[in-house]
Amino acid sequence: MIDLKEAAYGYGGGTLLSEISLRLAPGSFHFLTGPSGAGKTTFLKLCYADLRATSGSVSIFGQDAAGMSRDEIAHARQRMGVVHQDCEFLDHLSLWENIALPLTVAGRGSAAQDGNLNDLIGWVGLGARRDALPQELSGGERQRAALARAVITDPDVILADEPTGNIDWDMSLRLLQLLVELNRMGKAVVIATHDLALIRAAKAQVSARVLRIKDGRLQLAGADL
Amino acid sequence: MSALSRILDVLQGDAQADRVVPRRGHSVQLTLFTSAAMAFLAVFAMALSLASGRLADRWSDALARSSTIRISAPPIEMDAQVWAVLGILEQTPGVDSARALTEDEQRALLEPWFGPDLPLEDLPVPRLVEVIETPQGYDAEGLRQRLAAEVPGAVLDDHTRWRRPLVQAASRLRTLGWVSMLLILGSTAAMVTLAAQSALAANRQVIRVLRLVGARDVYIARAFVRRFTLRALSGAAAGTVLGMIAIALLPGSGQQAGFLTGLSFSGGEWLWPILVPLLSAITAFWATRAAAFRTLRSMP
Structure with a gap:
């Protein structure tokens, strides 16, 4: 559904993300972690075409994001559910x-x-x-x-940027359960979060990959999670 | 989709979709007031144009129809002079018909200046002969010379000819009226464009949220276009009604009325102002649509 190949994003001469390759397939569940400012939100924005990769490619529902018109982006977003950080x-x-x-x-x-x-x-x-x-x-x-x-x-894809940041633990689990149920129905889910407890709770229910953005690159997180 | 169905689609609207753009903002009052004021002026421009048209037609008609020969002679010779003039006119190419005005007709002509019961027989009033031209017309100078030679008391008064510049002036006034209408519509378009751009700029955050949840630009534009089109329509309708009332309250135009008192609509012409709100709405529709898409394209 969403396919990033060697995608990079930078501005003002600097590079925030580089060599990002990831495929968000139907039924996949990903957590995205990393320190503040690492590029988690930027990664999600590349996925819903709010930003365009400065190199590499991002394919959204089979279309190259770089060549998508506004209408095509709008149609793609109608198939996505995005929880914005703000x-x-x-x-x-x-x-x-x-x-x-x-x-x-x-x-x-x-x-x-x-x-x-x-x-x-x-x-x-x-x-x-x-x-x-x-x-x-x-x-x-x-x-x-x-x-x-x-x-x-x-939606086919759910992209959530810190969806439980200000929510108590019980409600966080309740929301997580909703996302897990949607994932079991075949939706791709990506959650950017600092909340390690939430990741552990999710891993107990679904097969989730945990990715970390470090130095602008995407890595598989260690066994500590 | 045709332009008309697009406009009807916008006017019909979608109550839910209509709410996505906030109703606050000065642009509401600005558009309403501007449309009302422009429509008010447009009604006057339309009345001016139609009145000028009527005046030009009337004068043209009079021009095509007649000229007059004035015969001054002692009472005893008057009838003979009249017959002589009629005889000359009968032989003049380009004269369709000629007849001497009756005393009653002459009295009616003088009545506005001297009042009723004018003792015409006691006054040295010249006799008038009305001359109707053929479409080709006659040789006025030739006729004038012949009258001077054969009936010295007869003077060809082709006074209708001085009306030609007036007819031209009235025709130009009519054109100016329609040009004014176009300028008013252009001004309406400019004002609505500015108001729409202002509203779009003030709602950048709204537009961003709408785009993030998958709204197409045409959907966002339609929300603004509908609002401004309806505002322009309602403002122009109010302005048109006020303009028509003001026109109706002008002094009535009678036979003796001057041009200014004739600045009104006549009969079926009262239906013409209905076009003003419709044209305002169509103008607002296209102006807002163009402004909305231009602004949306410029937004990241």
Whole structure:
């Protein structure tokens, strides 16, 4: 689905990522670790074509990202669920409208009011906050809402950037369980995180590869995980 | 998809999709006010153009129809002079018909200046002969010389000919009215473009989020286009109604009214202003669409 070959990204004369080769196949589960600033978010942005590789290639659903038009990128993103680190929302829309936004922009607006949306909002523990505005939510609530928005369209690929950073352990496990279930349904999942406990909990449930970005390169993490 | 179906599609809208762009911002009032003001002016430009057209037609008509011969003579000789003039006119090529105005007709002509019950028989009023030309017209100078030789008291008054420059002026005024309409539409397009660009710039973050969740540029553009088209339509509708009321309240135009009091719509012409909001909406649609795609292309 997403295939990076010798991909590199740099700016201002420096190189942040280099020689990144990875295939996100259906049903794969990857964790991405590394210190802050190592390039985890940049790696994810290459995967959803928010950034273009400065060398090498990134193929998204069989298309070379370098040659994709805006419309093609939009179509590709409709098949992805992305949890952004900064959890950007539309401030004038309620929580449920924000979660339903990927359905709305894909022209599946009527589905926004069906049972799936309510079930999902309930699953991430935001049933009582359904009509709240984003600015009225705590950091943890925003992250849960962002994850709900990422999976509402039943995407083929889920890319999550620190999805449990501000969430208590019980809720983190609950969200992890949701991602694991989606992965078992054949979705590719990539989670960028510092949370080693979360990685261990996931490895107990699924066969997950743990990758580390070090010095701009992607490595398989050691047995300590 | 045709342009019309695209416009109808935008106007029909999608309530859910319509909410993705926030409703706040000065551009709302700016677009409404500009569209209303421009429509108000457009109604006047349209009235000016149509009134000028009517005036040009009327004057043209009068030009094509007639000229006049004025006969001044002692009462005792008057009838003979009139018959002499009519005889000359009968032999003049280019004259279709000629007849002497009756006393009643002459009284009616003088009534606006002297009032009713004018004792025409007591006044040394010249007799008037109306001359109707053929489409080819007659040789005015030749006729003038013949009248001077045979009926010295008769003066050919081709006064209608001075109306030619007036007809030209009225025709140009009509053209200017339509040019004004075009300029007003152009100004509307410019203002709507600026307002749309301002709204797009103010909503960069919204656009970024929409793109991240998979919105195509055409979807984002449509949300803005619909909003600005409807604002322009409603503003222009209000401006048009106000303009029509203002036109209707102008003093009525009668036979004796001057040009300014004739600045109005006549009969079916009252339907013409309906075009103003429609044209404003179409203008806003294309202006916003162009501005939206241009701005979206420039955004990373």
